[in-house]
Amino acid sequence: MTDIPRRAAQRTAKLASLPLGVAGRVAAGWGKRLTGHTSEEINAELSARTAEQLFAVLGQLKGGAMKFGQALSVFEAAVPDEMAEPYREALTKLQSAAPPMSGDSVRRVLDTQLGRAWRDRFAEFDDEPAAAASIGQVHRAVWHDGRDVAVKVQYPGAAEALRSDLRQLSRFSRLFQSLAPGAEIKPLLAELQDRMVEELDYRTEAANQRAFATAFAGDDLVRVPKVLASAPQVLITEWVTGKPFAEIIADGTQQERNEAGRLLAEFHFSSPQRSGLLHADPHPGNFLLGEDGRLIVIDFGAVARLADGLPPVLGRMMRLALEDRADDLLRLLREDRFVQTDSALRAEDVIAYLGPFVDPVRTERFHFSREWMQRQAERVGDLRSPDFRTGRSLNLPPDYLLIHRVTLGATGILCQLDSEFAAREIITRWQPGFAAEPAQD
Structure with a gap:
C-alpha cells in the first residue's frame, strides 16, 4: 500500500x-x-x-x-x-x-511546481513550517528582492484526502x-464539497487575493497581503505580522476586542461593494490585528462572487424586521422564495422569529456576546419552541446559502471576541436596501 x-x-x-x-x-x-x-x-x-x-x-x-x-x-x-x-x-x-509535512515532501512539491531552480527565487527559505492551513502549510522566506514572504505549499494528496x-x-x-x-450541517458540507475543486488550485486563490488587494490598496482599516507568484499548489505572498484573533479572543483587552470586531464587520459588509467578492472562510485563524491598527486578512481560497454587491433584499428584510412591519416582511419573504410554497406561516410568527436577529441594529452600539448568540441558538434550535416550527417553514434559496453561512460565521467571531461597536452605522453604510423606506399601503 x-x-x-x-x-x-x-x-x-x-x-x-x-x-x-x-x-x-x-x-x-x-x-x-x-x-x-x-x-x-x-x-x-x-x-x-x-x-x-x-x-x-x-x-x-x-x-x-x-x-x-x-x-x-x-x-x-x-x-x-x-x-x-x-x-x-x-x-x-x-x-x-x-501535522507538518516533511522537508523532503516540501522540496518535492516546490520542484514540481516552481522548477528545480526554485531556490534561485529566494534569498532565504526556512524549511521549518511557520503555520498550517487546512490543505497546506506556510513557510517563511525572503524573496530575491529582499522582501519577507509567506510560501504556502499544498500537502501532497490533498485533493484525494479532501474528497475522502x-x-x-x-x-x-x-x-x-x-x-x-440552529445551523444546518448538511448544506454546509454540501457547500464545502461544491467549492472543493476551486480551493485546491492556488492560482484561483491568487486571483481572488489580487482582487481584494487592489480593492483595499492604501485602505486605512484593512490590509490584504500582495501576491508575488503562484502555481497550482504553491502561493507566494507578502509576509504579514499581527496579533491573531485567536489570541484576542483568549486574552485581549476590551479595546482590542471592540476594535477587532469593528474592523471585521467593516471588511465583511464593505468588500462585496468594493471588490465584487465576499471573503467566504470566516474563522479567527484568517484574521490578525496589525501593529498599525489595521485588520489583516489572509486565505482567499473561498469567496462568494457578488458582482452587484450584497443583495438588497437582505437589507430590506432587516429594515422590515427592525420596524416590526410583519405583513410587509412576510410578503417580501414569499416573493423572494424565503418561505416554503405550501406554508401557512403567519406574519406575527415571522416577526417573532426574525426580530431578535436584528438586535445589532436596534441600538447605536451593540454588544456581541456569547450569551446573546446562545439565546438565539437555543430559541431557534429548541424542538418545543414556536420559533423552531417557524424556522421549519422558512426556506433559504441556494443563491443565498453562502452569504448566510459567511454572515453567521462572522457573527460567531464577533461573539467570541465579546466585542461592542456601532454595527448599525456600518450596516447602514454598506448593506444595500437597509435605508429606511416608506411603508406600503
Missing part, C-alpha cells in the same frame, strides 16, 4: 471511530442515570465528551476534516458555557494547527448538530 492510500485508510478509520465512541458514552450515561445522576448532568457530560473526541480526531486530520472543523469553530460561541469548556481549546487549535474526508463527514452530520445549534 502506498503512502496516500495508507493515510486515507487511517483517516477513514479515525473518522469511523466517532459514532462508536458516542455509542459507548450513551451506554455509560444510562448507567449513571441508574445511580442517581440527573438527565441534565448526563446530557451535558455526553455532549462535552462527544465534542472532545470529535475535535481530537479532527485535529489529527488535514483536508476536509480540518476545513469542516474550522467552519464549525466559529459556532463555538453558541454552545452553552457549561458544555463548551472541555473542547473550547481544541476548537481554537483547529484554526491554526495541523468530506464523504466520511457527510455520514456523521448528525453528530455535529449539537455544536452548531
Whole structure:
C-alpha cells in the first residue's frame, strides 16, 4: 500500500471511530442515570465528551476534516458555557494547527511546481513550517528582492484526502448538530464539497487575493497581503505580522476586542461593494490585528462572487424586521422564495422569529456576546419552541446559502471576541436596501 492510500485508510478509520465512541458514552450515561445522576448532568457530560473526541480526531486530520472543523469553530460561541469548556481549546487549535509535512515532501512539491531552480527565487527559505492551513502549510522566506514572504505549499494528496474526508463527514452530520445549534450541517458540507475543486488550485486563490488587494490598496482599516507568484499548489505572498484573533479572543483587552470586531464587520459588509467578492472562510485563524491598527486578512481560497454587491433584499428584510412591519416582511419573504410554497406561516410568527436577529441594529452600539448568540441558538434550535416550527417553514434559496453561512460565521467571531461597536452605522453604510423606506399601503 502506498503512502496516500495508507493515510486515507487511517483517516477513514479515525473518522469511523466517532459514532462508536458516542455509542459507548450513551451506554455509560444510562448507567449513571441508574445511580442517581440527573438527565441534565448526563446530557451535558455526553455532549462535552462527544465534542472532545470529535475535535481530537479532527485535529489529527488535514483536508476536509480540518476545513469542516474550522467552519464549525466559529459556532463555538453558541454552545452553552457549561458544555463548551472541555473542547473550547481544541476548537481554537483547529484554526491554526495541523501535522507538518516533511522537508523532503516540501522540496518535492516546490520542484514540481516552481522548477528545480526554485531556490534561485529566494534569498532565504526556512524549511521549518511557520503555520498550517487546512490543505497546506506556510513557510517563511525572503524573496530575491529582499522582501519577507509567506510560501504556502499544498500537502501532497490533498485533493484525494479532501474528497475522502468530506464523504466520511457527510455520514456523521448528525453528530455535529449539537455544536452548531440552529445551523444546518448538511448544506454546509454540501457547500464545502461544491467549492472543493476551486480551493485546491492556488492560482484561483491568487486571483481572488489580487482582487481584494487592489480593492483595499492604501485602505486605512484593512490590509490584504500582495501576491508575488503562484502555481497550482504553491502561493507566494507578502509576509504579514499581527496579533491573531485567536489570541484576542483568549486574552485581549476590551479595546482590542471592540476594535477587532469593528474592523471585521467593516471588511465583511464593505468588500462585496468594493471588490465584487465576499471573503467566504470566516474563522479567527484568517484574521490578525496589525501593529498599525489595521485588520489583516489572509486565505482567499473561498469567496462568494457578488458582482452587484450584497443583495438588497437582505437589507430590506432587516429594515422590515427592525420596524416590526410583519405583513410587509412576510410578503417580501414569499416573493423572494424565503418561505416554503405550501406554508401557512403567519406574519406575527415571522416577526417573532426574525426580530431578535436584528438586535445589532436596534441600538447605536451593540454588544456581541456569547450569551446573546446562545439565546438565539437555543430559541431557534429548541424542538418545543414556536420559533423552531417557524424556522421549519422558512426556506433559504441556494443563491443565498453562502452569504448566510459567511454572515453567521462572522457573527460567531464577533461573539467570541465579546466585542461592542456601532454595527448599525456600518450596516447602514454598506448593506444595500437597509435605508429606511416608506411603508406600503
